[in-house]
Amino acid sequence: MALFPIQGIYQDDFVVLLVPIDTEDPMTVVAEKIAHHAAGVRVPPASGELRIKYQGELLDPEATVVDAGVPPLGVLQAVAE
Amino acid sequence: MPALRRSDWYDLARDLNWNLSYVTEDEAFPEVMSNNYGITPNEKWWGWDEPYKVSYREYVHNQHGKDASVYSVNSVIARSRMFEELDPGWKSAIVAHYGAIAVPEYLAGLGESRMGRFGRAAAWRNMALFGTLDETRHGQIQTYFPYTLLDKEPRMDWAHKALHTNEWGAIAARHLFDDMFTANDAVSTAIQLTFTFETGFTNLQFLGMAADAMEVGDLDFGALISSIQTDESRHAQQGEPTVKILVENGYADVAQRLVDHMFWRSWHVFALLTGLSMDYYTPLEHRSHSFKEFMQEWIVKQFLDQFRDFGLEPSWYWESHFLPELDWYHHALHLGVWFWRPTVWWNPDAGVSPAEREWLEEKYPGWNDTFGVYWDTIGDNLRRGEETKTLPETFPMVCNMCQIPVVTPAGFRAGKLESPEPQIHIHEGRQYVFCSEPCKWVFQLNPARFAGHTSVVDRFLGGEIQPPTIPGALEWMGLSPEEMGQDATNYAWAFEGFEAPGAAAS
Numbered sequence: 001m002a003l004f005p006i007q008g009i010y011q012d013d014f015v016v017l018l019v020p021i022d023t024e025d026p027m028t029v030v031a032e033k034i035a036h037h038a039a040g041v042r043v044p045p046a047s048g049e050l051r052i053k054y055q056g057e058l059l060d061p062e063a064t065v066v067d068a069g070v071p072p073l074g075v076l077q078a079v080a081e
Numbered sequence: 082m083p084a085l086r087r088s089d090w091y092d093l094a095r096d097l098n099w100n101l102s103y104v105t106e107d108e109a110f111p112e113v114m115s116n117n118y119g120i121t122p123n124e125k126w127w128g129w130d131e132p133y134k135v136s137y138r139e140y141v142h143n144q145h146g147k148d149a150s151v152y153s154v155n156s157v158i159a160r161s162r163m164f165e166e167l168d169p170g171w172k173s174a175i176v177a178h179y180g181a182i183a184v185p186e187y188l189a190g191l192g193e194s195r196m197g198r199f200g201r202a203a204a205w206r207n208m209a210l211f212g213t214l215d216e217t218r219h220g221q222i223q224t225y226f227p228y229t230l231l232d233k234e235p236r237m238d239w240a241h242k243a244l245h246t247n248e249w250g251a252i253a254a255r256h257l258f259d260d261m262f263t264a265n266d267a268v269s270t271a272i273q274l275t276f277t278f279e280t281g282f283t284n285l286q287f288l289g290m291a292a293d294a295m296e297v298g299d300l301d302f303g304a305l306i307s308s309i310q311t312d313e314s315r316h317a318q319q320g321e322p323t324v325k326i327l328v329e330n331g332y333a334d335v336a337q338r339l340v341d342h343m344f345w346r347s348w349h350v351f352a353l354l355t356g357l358s359m360d361y362y363t364p365l366e367h368r369s370h371s372f373k374e375f376m377q378e379w380i381v382k383q384f385l386d387q388f389r390d391f392g393l394e395p396s397w398y399w400e401s402h403f404l405p406e407l408d409w410y411h412h413a414l415h416l417g418v419w420f421w422r423p424t425v426w427w428n429p430d431a432g433v434s435p436a437e438r439e440w441l442e443e444k445y446p447g448w449n450d451t452f453g454v455y456w457d458t459i460g461d462n463l464r465r466g467e468e469t470k471t472l473p474e475t476f477p478m479v480c481n482m483c484q485i486p487v488v489t490p491a492g493f494r495a496g497k498l499e500s501p502e503p504q505i506h507i508h509e510g511r512q513y514v515f516c517s518e519p520c521k522w523v524f525q526l527n528p529a530r531f532a533g534h535t536s537v538v539d540r541f542l543g544g545e546i547q548p549p550t551i552p553g554a555l556e557w558m559g560l561s562p563e564e565m566g567q568d569a570t571n572y573a574w575a576f577e578g579f580e581a582p583g584a585a586a587s
Contacts (some may be wrong), residue, residue, distance in 0.1 A: 005542055007478050007503065007514070009490050009501050009502065012454075012490075012494060013490055014413050014416055014417070014452075014455060014488055014490050014491035014494065015413070015416075015417055015477045015478075015486060015487065015488050015490060015491070016477060016478040016486075016487040016488075016489060016490065016501075016502075016503055016514075017475055017476070017477055017478065018475055018476045018477070018478055018538055018541070018542075019475060020475070036474075037474060037475055040458065040462075040470070041458065041459075041462070041470050041471075042416075042420070042455045042458055042459060043454065043455065043458060044454075044458060071512075073512055073514070073542075075502045075503065075505070077501065077502070
């Protein structure tokens with residue numbers, strides 16, 4: 001377990017955020033951690049399941065950043081399916 | 082009265098150029114101080130000629146008169162209640178202005194004095210001497226005036242303090258101005274500071290600001306800015322003759338690159354400061370035009386004229402990036418500055434009351450759909466008494482060129498960008514994050530110049546900010562709780578048309 005910084009973009013938000021996650025976090029948790037800073041804060045919570053998109057591809061909800069090969073400060077988008 | 086007219090002696094007295102014999106040209110004008118871009122011998126620069134001429138005697142006489150006039154206004158107004166009665170948003174605009182501009186004006190004196198020594202023609206060095214004195218005056222006067230208001234607004238001391246802190250906006254200003262003049266050679270400074278930034282942006286901006294100040298009743302700031310603008314319009318003329326020499330000697334591409342580089346950088350900081358002031362901080366009843374209209378009618382038109390007059394082309398990013406950003410970029414920055422308001426030294430005015438939103442929608446059709454929705458959610462939270470939801474718990478990513486938060490998702494949402502993601506660039510194993518293709522392009526022009534700099538986020542991740550929390554970062558930025566920005570109207574805008582402010586807190 002280790003703290004791991006990513007660049008997070010919540011669907012329809014206006015800014016790219018520095019979001020600290022854990023290397024053990026599955027993408028479902030990563031999505032929640034991104035959403036925490038934007039959903040209901042600046043944009044209404046998205047309806048539907050939140051997925052993580054990396055380099056144009058949706059990642060497995062159970063994958064971690066290590067599994068998915070996301071580097072520190074990789075850009076992850078939280079999008080509603 | 083002088084026995085001779087100025088025109089009878091000016092050129093003779095001014096053009097004290099001579100061929101060097103004791104030292105080489107490179108020794109007298111080292112490239113790091115004065116890049117000739119291949120135009121040698123130095124005689125090729127001696128045709129440099131400024132359009133507006135002034136003698137030292139006239140200069141001193143004029144400046145003395147200006148100072149006597151503007152300090153008199155300040156002395157009288159300091160004893161009045163004028164400042165207290167100004168609109169809160171306007172006060173924010175001038176607190177922000179002084180912090181971002183006063184010390185850089187003084188630093189511009191370094192750039193001017195470098196041109197005063199390393200300018201490649203005597204006429205140029207002569208004009209740069211006046212520029213050095215101008216900028217020294219501007220640094221002093223824009224520190225003195227806010228200091229006379231300290232008893233009414235303690236954060237006026239950020240006029241001197243801001244550039245000596247790690248506050249993010251101050252870092253953005255320092256990074257820009259170091260690139261533009263503090264750490265630039267004389268030839269590039271003439272094109273990037275005086276031609277691009279002063280002639281292109283600030284000279285016109287100061288005209289507009291002076292008019293706006295008078296309109297809102299801020300006679301003090303209006304008199305100050307008018308006085309400064311008259312100096313700017315004189316020393317800014319160093320750019321044109323320098324561009325002409327480059328173009329005449331076949332180096333139009335060099336001039337073009339220097340302009341393109343600094344126009345983009347200036348635009349981003351200009352949007353941050355002036356965009357917010359014009360469209361959100363200036364009281365609605367005193368807005369004569371929107372920021373976009375100002376940009377189109379003044380800045381864009383003048384640059385297109387200049388490009389045409391000097392045989393240059395509109396910058397490569399003009400149509401693809403710059404013009405589209407006029408519709409969305411400063412709106413996103415405003416939202417960010419307001420949301421991260423504890424990180425700035427002024428009180429951001431949300432400027433989104435129902436009447437203001439109507440104005441924004443009229444000036445920027447579609448604003449309600451793209452930006453109003455964010456303010457809807459923020460307003461809902463305030464009305465529910467959930468102020469904590471309107472304050473930051475993390476940082477935005479910051480561009481490794483302009484040092485401004487990365488707001489590409491707003492551009493994507495506005496339909497102006499193809500992706501919400503920032504530009505990523507790897508250089509010698511390090512990842513750099515850019516807010517736009519032109520910011521990345523500026524980096525790639527000269528990586529050695531920019532690669533060593535670390536953004537606020539880089540420093541945070543590198544362990545320089547302790548404790549690594551928002552409060553730790555605010556302390557690192559030099560912001561005490563009393564200095565941190567708050568909403569300028571105590572959230573009154575969120576309750577207009579709903580219920581009385583404060584009701585939600587109960």
